[in-house]
Every structure is written in C-alpha cells, then in structure tokens.
Amino acid sequence: MMAGTMRADGRFWQRMLRLAGYYQGKIDGICGPLQRAAEAAWAEAVERGLREYGEFDARTEANIATLLPEAQRAARAWMREAVAKAERLGVQVRIIGGTRTYAEQDELYAQGRTVAGKRVTNARGGYSWHNFGLAWDFGVFSGDGKRYITDGEQYAALGALARAVPGLEWGGDWKGFRDMPHVQLKRFASVAEAREVF
Ligand SMILES: [Zn+2]
Numbered sequence: 001m002m003a004g005t006m007r008a009d010g011r012f013w014q015r016m017l018r019l020a021g022y023y024q025g026k027i028d029g030i031c032g033p034l035q036r037a038a039e040a041a042w043a044e045a046v047e048r049g050l051r052e053y054g055e056f057d058a059r060t061e062a063n064i065a066t067l068l069p070e071a072q073r074a075a076r077a078w079m080r081e082a083v084a085k086a087e088r089l090g091v092q093v094r095i096i097g098g099t100r101t102y103a104e105q106d107e108l109y110a111q112g113r114t115v116a117g118k119r120v121t122n123a124r125g126g127y128s129w130h131n132f133g134l135a136w137d138f139g140v141f142s143g144d145g146k147r148y149i150t151d152g153e154q155y156a157a158l159g160a161l162a163r164a165v166p167g168l169e170w171g172g173d174w175k176g177f178r179d180m181p182h183v184q185l186k187r188f189a190s191v192a193e194a195r196e197v198f
Contacts, residue, residue: 003065045069066098068133097137135184
C-alpha cells in the first residue's frame with residue numbers, strides 16, 4: 001500500500017497518528033489544527049530515522065512510509081544490516097509490504113471468497129498484524145534485482161537479523177506457523193490487543 005492511500009482514509013490515518021502518540025483529538029476523519037500538529041511531529045520523527053539510517057530503494061521506501069515513525073526507524077535499522085548481508089549472499093533485499101488499512105485488508109480477504117481470484121489471506125480488516133503500522137514483509141531478489149525469489153535460505157539469514165534490533169520480532173521465530181518474510185515492531189501481545197488499542 002502507498003502512504004497516500006493510508007492518508008486518504010481519514011479515520012485510519014488519525015488512528016495511526018494517535019498510535020504514534022501525536023494525536024489526542026477525535027477520530028472523525030476531519031482534519032483540524034490538532035491533526036496538522038500531529039502530522040508535523042510525525043514528519044519530524046520520520047526525518048530523524050532517515051538521517052540516522054539513510055534511504056533505500058524506491059519500493060522499500062514506499063512501504064516504509066506506511067509504518068509508524070518508530071517502526072520506520074526500526075525498519076531502517078534492520079534494512080541497513082539486511083542490505084549488507086544480502087550483498088554477501090549475492091542477492092538483493094527489499095521491503096515489499098507494509099501497512100494495509102482495514103478497507104484494503106477486507107478487499108484482500110474478499111479475494112477467492114466473494115470476488116474471483118486465489119485466496120491470499122485468512123485475515124479480515126483489523127485481524128492482521130499489517131493493519132497497525134508496525135509490520136512489514138521483505139522479499140529476496142536475484143543479484144541483478146530482476147527475479148523475485150519466493151523462498152530460500154536467504155529468508156532465514158535476513159529475517160534473523162531482526163533479533164539484533166531492539167523491539168523487533170521476526171515471523172520466523174513464531175511457534176506454529178513460521179512467517180519467514182515477516183518482521184514487526186513488538187508493541188502488542190496479540191492482534192486482538194492491537195485492534196482494541198487502535
Ligand atoms: Zn507479514
């Protein structure tokens with residue numbers, strides 16, 4: 001998803017600003033002075049992360065932009081290590097997924113159910129870790145960047161780097177279903193808790 005889509009969903013964007021700790025106003029989708037001040041604080045925090053860890057490829061940047069500022073910073077800290085590691089492994093790494101609004105998640109959920117296509121998720125809006133600005137998925141690409149490698153041992157090597165970044169959790173460490181390309185900032189014990197707060 002693009003950051004612009006997220007901001008176009010007024011209430012969702014206000015919830016993101018609130019979860020980031022910058023907004024205490026109403027969740028009504030109407031932008032006022034409180035929201036503008038929150039957006040300025042958000043932009044400043046994003047800028048700090050950028051200065052600290054630098055910028056990555058366009059696709060990664062588009063996805064990072066959908067995360068909460070503290071998750072953006074953590075994603076950059078992880079990416080810096082992941083890019084170096086990927087280079088040693090002869091591949092490229094990019095962040096290929098970030099936040100999805102509830103509406104976008106519902107659309108995805110409908111695929112293979114009420115609309116044509118292959119089922120891609122079991123989570124409806126509010127039931128995915130990707131609905132709260134904290135989670136991203138990465139992809140591994142061939143050394144020339146042209147071919148997407150859907151699975152391979154590189155996922156374990158790159159995902160495991162998240163263990164060294166404070167606050168991060170890697171889906172490959174989950175008990176039960178191991179989600180190898182998934183990394184998130186650990187702020188909630190469960191999706192249910194995240195949904196409650198959000
Ligand atoms: Zn994921």
